[in-house]
Amino acid sequence: AQSVTQPDIHITVSEGASLELRCNYSYGATPYLFWYVQSPGQGLQLLLKYFSGDTLVQGIKGFEAEFKRSQSSFNLRKPSVHWSDAAEYFCAVDLYGGATNKLIFGTGTLLAVQP
Amino acid sequence: DTAVSQTPKYLVTQMGNDKSIKCEQNLGHDTMYWYKQDSKKFLKIMFSYNNKELIINETVPNRFSPKSPDKAHLNLHINSLELGDSAVYFCASRNDRGYNSPLHFGNGTRLTVT
Numbered sequence: 001a002q003s004v005t006q007p008d009i010h011i012t013v014s015e016g017a018s019l020e021l022r023c024n025y026s027y028g029a030t031p032y033l034f035w036y037v038q039s040p041g042q043g044l045q046l047l048l049k050y051f052s053g054d055t056l057v058q059g060i061k062g063f064e065a066e067f068k069r070s071q072s073s074f075n076l077r078k079p080s081v082h083w084s085d086a087a088e089y090f091c092a093v094d095l096y097g098g099a100t101n102k103l104i105f106g107t108g109t110l111l112a113v114q115p
Numbered sequence: 116d117t118a119v120s121q122t123p124k125y126l127v128t129q130m131g132n133d134k135s136i137k138c139e140q141n142l143g144h145d146t147m148y149w150y151k152q153d154s155k156k157f158l159k160i161m162f163s164y165n166n167k168e169l170i171i172n173e174t175v176p177n178r179f180s181p182k183s184p185d186k187a188h189l190n191l192h193i194n195s196l197e198l199g200d201s202a203v204y205f206c207a208s209r210n211d212r213g214y215n216s217p218l219h220f221g222n223g224t225r226l227t228v229t
Contacts, residue, residue: 034217038156043119043205043220088156101211102148102171103218105158 004093006106013081014114021076021109023091032094033074034103035065039087047089050074061085086113118142121206121221128196129229136191136224138206145211146170147189148218149181152203164189165211196228 005024013019025031032051036044048059055067065076074091091106119140128134140147148171149161163171164183178194193200206221 036220041222043222044158044207044218045220046217049217090158102160102163104160108156108158110156 004091004104004106006089006091006109008109009107010110010112012112012114015083016080019076019078019081019085019111021089021091021111023074023076023106024072025074025091025093026072027093027095030069031074033065033067034092034094035059035063035074035076036090036092036105037061037087038090038108044090047076081111081113083113083115086111119206119208119219119221121204121224123224124222125225125227127227127229130196130198132196133192133194134196134226135193136204136206136226138189138191138221140187140206140208140219142208142210142219143187144208144219145186146209147183147186148207148209149189149191150205150207150220152205152223154202158205162189162191193226196226198228201226201228 003026007022034049035047037047038044047063048057050057050067058064063078067074088108088110090108092103094101121138146165148163150158152158161175162181166186167183180192183189203223203225205223207218209218210216
C-alpha cells in the first residue's frame with residue numbers, strides 16, 4: 001500500500017544550525033510530494049511541492065527539498081534554522097489525480113529549536 | 116480575507132450528543148475535504164467533495180455525515196458522539212482545475228467529548 005514515512009518523531013536543533021527532515025514514500029508511480037508545516041493551534045501551511053522537473057525545489061521561509069527517486073525520498077532542508085521554525089512538519093504524497101486525489105500524510109516530525 | 120474558515124474553533128460536548136462543524140472557503144475551489152488529526156498528530160482523510168458531490172468516503176462510521184450545500188461549504192455533522200471522536204478536525208480545499216494543486220487548510224476544530 002502507498003505510504004509516507006517520517007522516521008524522526010522529534011528533532012532538536014540549535015538556532016542557526018542546519019536542518020534536514022527525512023521523508024520516504026512508497027508509491028508505484030511518480031509521486032506528487034508536499035511538505036506542510038503546522039504551528040501550535042494552527043492549520044497546515046504548504047512549504048513546498050514537487051510534481052516534476054527539477055528535483056530540488058524551493059519553498060517558503062527558506063526551505064528546500066530534494067526528490068530522489070532512487071531512494072524514494074523527499075527530504076526537507078534549511079541551511080540555518082530560526083526559532084520561529086519550531087513546529088510540526090508533515091510530508092505528504094498525493095495519490096491519483098483530478099477530483100479523486102487524496103493527500104496521504106506522514107506521521108509528522110516535531111522540530112524544537114534551542115537558543 | 117480568511118481562505119478556509121471553520122467554526123467553532125473549540126467544541127466540548129458530552130457523549131451521545133449530536134454536533135456540527137462548519138467549513139467555508141472563499142478561494143473558488145472545486146474540492147473540499149475533511150481530515151481528522153488524532154492525539155498523536157496523525158492526519159487521516161475522512162471525506163472529499165467535488166462540486167457538492169461525494170468523491171471520497173474513507174472508512175468512517177455512519178455517525179459522521181458530511182453535507183455540502185454548495186461548493187464553497189462543507190459541513191460535518193456527527194451523531195451520538197463517542198469518546199474516541201475527540202480529535203482536531205481540519206477542513207481543506209483545493210483547486211482541481213490546477214493539476215494536483217496543494218491543499219489549503221482551515222485552522223481546525225478541536226473536539227473534546229467527555
